[in-house]
Amino acid sequence: xxxxxxxxxxxxxxxxxxxxxxxxxxxxxxxxxxxxxxxxxxxxxxxxxxxxxxxxxxxxxxxxxxxxxxxxxxxxxxxxxxxxxxxxx
Numbered sequence: 001x002x003x004x005x006x007x008x009x010x011x012x013x014x015x016x017x018x019x020x021x022x023x024x025x026x027x028x029x030x031x032x033x034x035x036x037x038x039x040x041x042x043x044x045x046x047x048x049x050x051x052x053x054x055x056x057x058x059x060x061x062x063x064x065x066x067x068x069x070x071x072x073x074x075x076x077x078x079x080x081x082x083x084x085x086x087x088x089x
Contacts, residue, residue: 001021001023001043003020003021003053003054004018004019004021004042016052017052018044019043019075020052020054020056020057022038022040022041024039025037037074037083040076041076042074044074044075046061046071047070064088065087066088067086067088069084069085070087071083072085
């Protein structure tokens with residue numbers, strides 16, 4: 001994941017401090033999510049927690065234990081959906 005630039009946020013219709021960009025997808029997340037996670041998507045929330053930086057994302061994810069189901073709110077700027085992932089998988 002990577003922090004969004006001001007230009008990326010503007011293009012996606014996001015406010016300052018909203019979202020982090022998925023830079024690459026590996027492991028189970030690359031093959032098991034519906035809809036699939038892909039580079040370029042933006043994670044806006046982890047559960048009900050807004051994330052606006054990689055540090056925010058890491059803090060939000062730190063409360064989950066391996067095997068917990070984590071709900072991510074993702075957007076491509078046009079459509080927004082929740083994706084469920086298993087933590088640590």
